[in-house]
Amino acid sequence: MERNSILSIVYCVMMTLLVLQGVGGALLSLNYIPVMEELQALKSVQSIGATVKFGWFFQTLHKQCVHSIVIVSILLMILNIRKEEITVTTIAKWWGSVLTVLIILFAVYSGNILVGDGYASQSYQIGGNIVNEIPLIGVMLHFLLFSSNQQELQTFSLVRMYVNHILFLPILLGTVLYLQKPRELRENLTPIETIITILSVILVQITFAFLLPLNAKTIPYQPDWFFLPIHYLQQHIPSIITGLIIGSLLLSVLFLPIIYRKKREGL
Numbered sequence: 001m002e003r004n005s006i007l008s009i010v011y012c013v014m015m016t017l018l019v020l021q022g023v024g025g026a027l028l029s030l031n032y033i034p035v036m037e038e039l040q041a042l043k044s045v046q047s048i049g050a051t052v053k054f055g056w057f058f059q060t061l062h063k064q065c066v067h068s069i070v071i072v073s074i075l076l077m078i079l080n081i082r083k084e085e086i087t088v089t090t091i092a093k094w095w096g097s098v099l100t101v102l103i104i105l106f107a108v109y110s111g112n113i114l115v116g117d118g119y120a121s122q123s124y125q126i127g128g129n130i131v132n133e134i135p136l137i138g139v140m141l142h143f144l145l146f147s148s149n150q151q152e153l154q155t156f157s158l159v160r161m162y163v164n165h166i167l168f169l170p171i172l173l174g175t176v177l178y179l180q181k182p183r184e185l186r187e188n189l190t191p192i193e194t195i196i197t198i199l200s201v202i203l204v205q206i207t208f209a210f211l212l213p214l215n216a217k218t219i220p221y222q223p224d225w226f227f228l229p230i231h232y233l234q235q236h237i238p239s240i241i242t243g244l245i246i247g248s249l250l251l252s253v254l255f256l257p258i259i260y261r262k263k264r265e266g267l
């Protein structure tokens with residue numbers, strides 16, 4: 001199978017997962033309360049799982065989908081590496097795919113904050129400190145994503161995260177993904193193939209949601225696998241160095257195609 005066909009299938013899988021996440025998320029929002037006082041946020045999350053009809057199912061679906069979304073977004077990024085033709089368009093697509101992974105990671109992070117428990121408060125402070133330390137863009141990012149006047153997770157900062165999670169991030173993600181739409185999408189995927197792909201993704205995710213019910217939060221707390229490197233760094237070195245490492249990694253990844261082109265031209 002050629003690369004463009006794989007790209008089209010992966011793109012279709014990604015869009016299906018995001019629509020599924022949006023529909024599930026919208027249903028969760030009906031019963032979610034973004035208020036920190038008297039642990040209302042945490043209680044609403046617990047009651048969605050325990051008392052709301054099929055709440056446990058949509059909660060599990062929303063949580064399980066995250067793993068597939070992260071894997072597929074990384075796959076999309078890998079498929080956008082084009083060593084043979086480095087043009088403005090391919091560089092823009094590469095940047096788009098890197099941005100997609102970052103937005104998704106932040107969507108997961110903000111989702112975890114919404115739970116409003118002790119880990120959410122801790123993650124909010126640590127995340128805020130690390131983002132603040134990212135060189136050049138850190139202060140602006142912190143201003144956009146966190147509350148500059150609140151170090152701790154309080155109702156105002158939770159509502160901000162909530163708005164980011166259900167509105168700002170999905171809109172941004174939708175726009176970035178729309179701009180990345182493979183040119184040959186229609187030629188590579190017939191309507192029947194598209195329907196089969198969409199139905200398979202939905203079926204697999206629903207099966208996962210039934211087979212892997214959401215376990216009670218593990219104690220001691222275990223972060224998601226994709227956050228493990230940041231979790232490890234943050235435990236062993238100060239936020240300023242973690243911010244520096246993330247910033248330099250980001251810069252190198254973004255400029256990878258340009259560095260590669262310069263190197264190839266120099267040879």
Ligand code: HEM
Nearest residue numbers: 021022025026028029032045059107108111112114166170
């Ligand atoms: C890329 C898209 C999204 C990702 C990766 C994502 C991820 C997450 C994660 C990881 C959680 C924490 C779940 C838990 O530990 O219980 C969460 C919670 C939540 N999400 Fe999303 N989400 C996305 C989109 C949306 C959208 C579009 C909405 C609403 C329209 C939404 C509404 C919610 C709500 C209300 C909660 C808190 C309720 C609960 O956890 O039961 N999400 N999300």
